[in-house]
Amino acid sequence: MATRGARQIERVRASAHEGFLRHRNFLWLKIATLLSILFITGYALIDVTPRHNGGSWYGYTLGTIGALLILWLTVLGLRKRAMTRGRWSLKAWTSAHVYLGLSLLVIGTLHTGFQFGWNVHTLAYALMVLVILSGIYGIVVYSTLPDAMSDNRSAMTKAQMIDAITKLDRQLQIAAQPLSHEDTAIVSESLREDPFRAGIFRRLSGSDRACRNARALRQLKARLTIAVEAEEDALQAVVQLMDRKAAALQRIRSAMRIRAMLEVWLYVHVPITFALIAALSVHIISVFFYW
Amino acid sequence: MTKVYKIAIVGSGPAGLSAAARAAQLGLDHVLLEKTDHLSDTIYKYQKGKHVMATPSQLVLRSDCDFEAGKRETVLGVWDEQTDAQKVNALVNADVQAITGQQGAFKLKVKGGTNPWEKPPTAGSPHAANAAPDKAGDVQEIVAENIILAIGTQGNPNRMRVPGADLPHIQYQLDDPGEYVDEHITVVGSGDAGIENALGLAADPEQGNVVTILNRGADFARSKGANVKLLMEARDAGRINVMTETSPSLVEPEWLTVDTRDGPQRIRCDRIIARMGSAAPRAFVEGCCASFEEKEDKRNPGKMVKSIVPGTGIEFTSADREAYPKLSPQFESTVPGIFVVGALAGYPLIKHCMNQGYDVVEFINGNTSLKPADEPILEAKFKDLPGRKSVDEWLELLRSNVSILNGLSPLQMREFMLDSVVRFYPAGSTVFERNEPGSSLFAIATGHVLVEVNPKDASITVPIGQGSIFGEVGLVSGRPRGATIRSGEDAILVEVSRLAALRLMAAVPEAKRAVTRISVERQLLQMFGSGLSAADVADVVDNHEIMQVRAGEAIINEREEGYDIFVIRTGSMVVERNIGGKPVFLSYLPAGSYVGEMALLDGGRRTATVRAAVKSEVIKLDGERVRALLDANPRLRDRFEEDMRKRREVNSFIEAKKDSFGNVVDMYSSVASFLVENGIGEATDVLLIDEKLCVGCDNCEKACADSHDGLSRLNREAGKTFAHLHVPTSCRHCEHPHCMADCPPNAIHRGPDGEVFIDDTCIGCGNCQRNCPYGVIRMDKVPPKKPGLLQWLFFGRGPGPGEPDKKWVYDRVSPETPKRAIKCDMCSGIKGGPACVRACPTGAAIRVAPEEFLTVARLGE
Incomplete structure (x- = not known):
């Protein structure tokens, strides 16, 4: 017990489980808001001639801060993957990333002095806004979808979900033995169903209209209405199995849908970040070149 | 003539x-x-x-x-x-x-x-x-x-002493295992005779016997290593059902009821072969x-x-x-x-x-x-000791001086010494250092040793005298040494390996009693705090009773009379109170805490029910004697009263909450029960995932792999979930680790922060993996070092962050490389603490000790 006492304080803080948004009682939200208010007030009070733009001293200051901030925000990708020793927490980084990233919208916009045009400078701004918007989508899904994902999988692992399908397929094969040749062909169509062949949009939709199992199920249910006696019993058994398979497939599709929604924005957020850094570099170099 | x-x-x-x-x-x-x-x-x-x-x-x-x-x-x-x-x-x-x-x-x-x-x-x-x-x-x-x-x-074989023990299908000997076919046979007792009988009965699958062997303890200290190995192989092949920490409780025709770690279980049984040793x-x-x-x-x-x-x-x-x-x-x-x-x-x-x-x-x-x-072997052992004594004189000296050896015959002494080491320590030399790993038991044959009770000041010591033992904590938990011990004068000490000590305790009841008494005494002294001496608690210790409590069994029932004090020796307890017809979870008591003081101090009835979360062992102390101890020691009394005040606060807090937040209390109570059901009851530190925050990025697993030789020691997805609280497959660092029970090279230890870890002497036998009830140990080959992160990022070299895939590893590791047991070590020695928690981007992963987590103080969250 004594050994535990020494670490108690540290432990209680670690186990006080706040999400990344509430981290340390919204510390980074407070900092980011304060910074934004500071910069907006500065923008309103400081009178630069002839007018606010990126080339004034205030504009340069905001631009430098913004550019450095963009680089620092990008570093999250490294931080996440580099498991170095030391007292850091990725949750704290995410928290800061989210709120400082949002404040970048203020900093970047003030930096422009509201001067836009069809040029590389505005392109960099537009890319930044895109990155931030995709990030906002990320915040929304990160805070709303996890419990849906948890409910959907009800303590099953991916492997178990796939295994459930494999087992049902095996049972279907056995149950289909007494069926006629045509009916067996329909069942084997269901066996060919692979939920993972779905593309990105089908994944996001969470359902598959071309699902071979669903089609086979529809056909067999139609057959069931006209079948009699032994054939009816055999068909009934197969249909029940296919119903269960449909539920199992639905679970996998829901899992994939939630996964896709949780991940899809990163395919916008990350590449555009690199485009942004490229545009930003051109923007900075050109500004200095045409000084 | x-x-x-x-x-x-x-x-x-x-x-x-x-x-x-x-x-x-x-x-x-x-x-x-x-x-x-x-x-x-x-x-x-x-x-x-x-x-x-x-x-x-x-x-x-x-x-x-x-x-x-x-x-x-x-x-x-x-x-x-x-x-x-x-x-x-x-x-x-x-x-x-x-x-x-x-x-x-x-x-x-x-x-x-x-x-x-x-x-x-x-x-x-x-x-x-x-x-x-x-x-x-x-x-x-x-x-x-x-x-x-x-x-x-x-x-005189020892006979079964449970209801139904006189039924004819119980036998105490097995002549020809080939005689029995298509029977459910239970072998009771896992000494060599029992194991050999079970193996014989299960040897030929054609016979169709379903063979079960029961072992009262968790490990097989009485049996030969080779037999245990064969038994484990048979178990893994599915030929024999091995039930550890299990003992029979009721025999009926065709059925046998057994007490397991998780409560009673009724199994089919046509024949019982009882091999529980024999008395002269x-x-x-x-x-x-x-x-x-x-x-x-x-x-x-x-x-x-x-x-x-x-x-x-x-x-x-x-x-x-x-x-x-x-x-x-x-x-x-x-x-x-x-x-x-x-x-x-x-x-x-x-x-x-x-x-x-x-x-x-x-x-x-x-x-x-x-x-x-065996004279030459023993002679060599005593060769370096001072004083020219013969082997017999040395054996007699050790036997008569060391209390736990008193009951041994000269022959047993010889056998015992073959497994033990005896050394001479000049005055002031260190026997072992604080936090040093070690699970052996020491006995003082001559002289005395000093325990440095304060790690900061080596001059504050407590003596342990001739004849006594120390290091006994290692016998149960394998925790590192709690204090530095040095010899107070020229001393001769016997070092007994953990296995030899367990064997000694199994064979000589007196030795077992002596070790138990000393460990109970030390536990009381440690728990009640300084200011007490062995003499103060002697009366209480002399009248203690050790009780085995099954999972779910209550040691104290609400509203019942009684004022004995219970000390939890192993396992853990939950405290419940019946409010509005439903049991409400009040608190969780880990091993090393005591309960029952409220009725003792107040003289009223019991205010709550205390039941075992897992199979536990408690020390029952006579209430009257504890009261006398309190009367003689006002400081201890103050402590008891302080503890009672805190517990009473919890009680009234629950009562108050119940009216306003009935559902919250229910929810809390059911979450707590879920966690206890999932083995949190014996955990000291457990990884939990809040699935309201988890986005399933598996960064925890990747971080784990990257912090430890490229192999992840946790499986985020696997494990049970209740009310979005997920218990992933990851080590709980049990109070009394099951994995430690049967490690041939004794490679599993408990570290200074309470982590249970496997050291480099692992031989890859897989016993720990089989013994772990939570499936958190994996056997795998350690992959080679990966290229750095930036090399992967910019040049695509290596498999990237996280655990490399099997193919990448097997292409690079020779097929002869043995597998090793891999498990969580709580990132011991890594600055910043557990990587899984540090690497969680959303704060879903938390590590908690059950007593911190399972407190009503968290009701508001």
Whole structure:
């Protein structure tokens, strides 16, 4: 017990489980808001001639801060993957990333002095806004979808979900033995169903209209209405199995849908970040070149 | 005039045979008396084809009969052959019923045919010529100058003592495992006999037997390593169902109810084979040459029974059921001229028995300078000690000085010392350092040691005196040493390995009691805090009672009378209170805490129910005596009152909350129950995932792999979930780790922060993986080092962050590389703490100790 006492304080803080948004009682939200208010007030009070733009001293200051901030925000990708020793927490980084990233919208916009045009400078701004918007989508899904994902999988692992399908397929094969040749062909169509062949949009939709199992199920249910006696019993058994398979497939599709929604924005957020850094570099170099 | 033999040898087992062979070689006039119609009954009764082992391997065999490990038939054949060739005078069907007289003229009352033994044509099978003749009921007298008792202990198997133990389908012996087909057979007891029976019954799958073996403890301390290995293989192949920490509780026809770690279970059972050891045929031995007197039966007043006059007959070391006869180093009992050898003398191994038979005959023949066969080994052990003493003197010194060894016979002492190390420590030298890993037990033979109780100030010490032990914590938990210990003066200490200590405790009840008493005393002193001494708590300790509590069983019931105090020794308890007809979870008590003080201080009824979360062991302290202790120690009383005040606050908090947040309390209560059901009850530190925050990025697994040789020690997805609280498959660092129970190289330890870790001596046997009830240990090959992160990021080199895929690893690791056991070590030694928690981007992963997490204080969250 004594050994535990020494670490108690540290432990209680670690186990006080706040999400990344509430981290340390919204510390980074407070900092980011304060910074934004500071910069907006500065923008309103400081009178630069002839007018606010990126080339004034205030504009340069905001631009430098913004550019450095963009680089620092990008570093999250490294931080996440580099498991170095030391007292850091990725949750704290995410928290800061989210709120400082949002404040970048203020900093970047003030930096422009509201001067836009069809040029590389505005392109960099537009890319930044895109990155931030995709990030906002990320915040929304990160805070709303996890419990849906948890409910959907009800303590099953991916492997178990796939295994459930494999087992049902095996049972279907056995149950289909007494069926006629045509009916067996329909069942084997269901066996060919692979939920993972779905593309990105089908994944996001969470359902598959071309699902071979669903089609086979529809056909067999139609057959069931006209079948009699032994054939009816055999068909009934197969249909029940296919119903269960449909539920199992639905679970996998829901899992994939939630996964896709949780991940899809990163395919916008990350590449555009690199485009942004490229545009930003051109923007900075050109500004200095045409000084 | 009747013939007077120089030596009569009773019993023809390895010890008796070896003695008779020596007597024959020396040309002594001897007779070997065997009760049955064949030699060496114990081994004769082994299962057909059983492999007979020859341990301990370091012991030299000294006998006129040969013996090496082999099949039962081979071993018996060699002995038959040599007994015949050496012209041993052996009589079979000779049951010795009483021994009277004294040295020089012992009279043996022998019942039965007493016909000469004839070598059977096939060893290990009945031989007609040796069968009992018609005069089987005859009694005759044999006179001998000396007697060697080598009757073994097989006569009295320990019987089952549960309801239904008298049913006919319980048997205490198994002759031929091939006899039984298509039965559900349960073997009770996991000593060598039990394990061998179970293996025999399950050997042929064609027989269709469903074989289950029950072991009371978690590990197999009483059995030979090779047997345990075979049993584990059989279990993994699905041939035998091994139930540890399980004991029978009710026998019914076709069914057996057992108590398991997780509560009672009823299993199918057509036949029970009980192999729970055996006690020496004590009454017969004690009655040898004794005087008898009429005495009133203590248990049955008014009735007179025949009892032995104290000081006559063969005396035993203690009144314990499993005690052995008092013997001189030459195996002479308290009756001069009667020698006791073999299993009856306290050691059941064949080699020992054979050596003893030889030695005793040599001694009777006047060879007093003969040293036992293990003498050179022991001599080497004592060589570097100061003071020129002989091996016997050293053994006697250790035995009489060290309290836990007091109950050992000289023979057991020799055996014990073969497994132990004895060292001399000059004054002031360090025995072990604080936090040093180590699980051995130390006993102080001479001198005393000092415990540095304050890590910051080495000058503050507590002495432990001669005869006592230290390091006993290692026996149960394998925690690192809690304090530095140095010798206070020149001291001689015995270091006993964990396994040898467990074996000692299993074999000698007195040693077990002594160790238990000391550990209870130290636990009380540690728990009650400084200011108390051993003398203060002596009264409480002397009257303690250790109770085994099944999972779910209550030690205290709400509204019941009573004021005893319970200390949780192993396992954990939950405190519940019945509010509005539903049990509400109040708090969680880990091992090392106490409960029951409220009723003691207040004198009221119990205010809550305390039940075991997992199979636990509690120390029950007499309330009256604890009250006296409190009266004598106001500081302790203050502490108790402070604890009581805190618990009362919790109670009233719950009562208040119940009205306003009924659902919250219900929710909290059910979450707590879920966690306890999932083994949190024995955890010290557990990883939980809040699935309201988890986005399933698996960064925790990747971080784990990257922090530890590229192998992840947790499986985020696997495990149970309740109300979005997920318990992933990851080590809980149990109070009493199951994985530690059976680690051959003793590679699993508990680190300074409470983490259970596996060190580099792991041999990859997989025992820990099998023993872990939570499936958190994996066996895998350690992958080679990956290229750095930036190399992967910019040049695509290597498999990237996280655990590399199997193919990448197997392409780079040689097929001969052994697998290793891999498990969470709580990132010990890594600055910043557990990587899984640090690497969680959303704060879903948390690590908690159950007592922090399962407190009502968190109700508001």
